[in-house]
Amino acid sequence: MQRPNPSSVAGGYIPYAMTYSPFNNDSSCKSAAQVLSDIQIMATKNIQSVRIYATECDTLYTVVAALKECGMKLIQGFYMTSAGVDSIDSQVSDFNTWLEQDSSNAALVEMLIVGNEAVVNVYVPRLLVSEFRTG
Amino acid sequence: MTASELLSKIASVKASVRAAGYTGPVTTAEPPSSFIDNPSLCTSSTLDLVGINAHSYFDPNTTPAQCGSFVLNQISITKSACGGKAVFVTESGYPHKGITNGGNVPSYDNQRIALTSLFQATQGYVTLFTYTDGTFTS
Numbered sequence: 001m002q003r004p005n006p007s008s009v010a011g012g013y014i015p016y017a018m019t020y021s022p023f024n025n026d027s028s029c030k031s032a033a034q035v036l037s038d039i040q041i042m043a044t045k046n047i048q049s050v051r052i053y054a055t056e057c058d059t060l061y062t063v064v065a066a067l068k069e070c071g072m073k074l075i076q077g078f079y080m081t082s083a084g085v086d087s088i089d090s091q092v093s094d095f096n097t098w099l100e101q102d103s104s105n106a107a108l109v110e111m112l113i114v115g116n117e118a119v120v121n122v123y124v125p126r127l128l129v130s131e132f133r134t135g
Numbered sequence: 136m137t138a139s140e141l142l143s144k145i146a147s148v149k150a151s152v153r154a155a156g157y158t159g160p161v162t163t164a165e166p167p168s169s170f171i172d173n174p175s176l177c178t179s180s181t182l183d184l185v186g187i188n189a190h191s192y193f194d195p196n197t198t199p200a201q202c203g204s205f206v207l208n209q210i211s212i213t214k215s216a217c218g219g220k221a222v223f224v225t226e227s228g229y230p231h232k233g234i235t236n237g238g239n240v241p242s243y244d245n246q247r248i249a250l251t252s253l254f255q256a257t258q259g260y261v262t263l264f265t266y267t268d269g270t271f272t273s
Contacts, residue, residue, distance in 0.1 A: 013254040015262070019264045075225075113162055113163060114149075115145075117165055119165055
């Protein structure tokens with residue numbers, strides 16, 4: 001079956017941003033080289049910004065390095081679990097540490113997203129999410 | 136968690152990242168219903184803009200060709216509930232695989248129809264959910 005190519009479906013428009021997960025299908029973390037390859041593909045499509053949901057898999061060092069190389073921006077999330085609002089604290093700490101390591105880092109960040117569907121919580125049934133995310 | 140718990144956490148995170156040198160916008164991502172049901176979450180100055188996840192697939196009363204108009208309407212009703220604050224689409228997209236939901240039948244053809252409609256309606260100003268190699272490589 002023919003998959004849509006964004007450059008042909010966009011009607012002249014490019015999606016401004018795209019969500020990205022740093023995991024392989026077996027749930028292991030993608031390597032920095034794999035991440036760079038993915039981000040470079042997005043760059044060739046002129047996507048401007050990449051949304052990451054958390055700081056796992058050292059994304060502040062793998063994804064960010066790739067974004068810097070490609071001249072793109074970061075939309076950084078802190079993923080809040082049902083454990084409560086403080087479940088993001090280690091991610092905030094990761095982010096602040098990264099900010100303080102290089103004064104130019106802050107300018108790479110286009111937006112911070114604190115929590116994803118944390119209030120609605122059970123909006124999307126798990127089965128649908130897993131099927132949705134395959135595509 | 137409740138909207139007020141989330142809002143107070145966002146305020147605390149914002150203070151923390153500001154102290155560490157980040158001066159850009161801070162928000163959260165919810166379906167529009169969360170903001171419509173809890174307008175204080177988005178009318179508060181703690182949120183610099185409003186982030187919405189908007190997926191027409193989950194509305195059984197839509198078809199793939201209505202994806203773009205659905206998302207525009209989600210932006211509009213959120214903006215109204217949030218006192219006119221700017222709304223950014225933090226997720227939108229369309230599945231090629233999965234169960235049928237009313238007028239939404241996942242397939243590559245319908246994904247193409249839906250994304251064309253989405254990009255035309257929003258001039259591409261959305262966050263596309265989600266990257267996979269397969270999205271681009273064939």
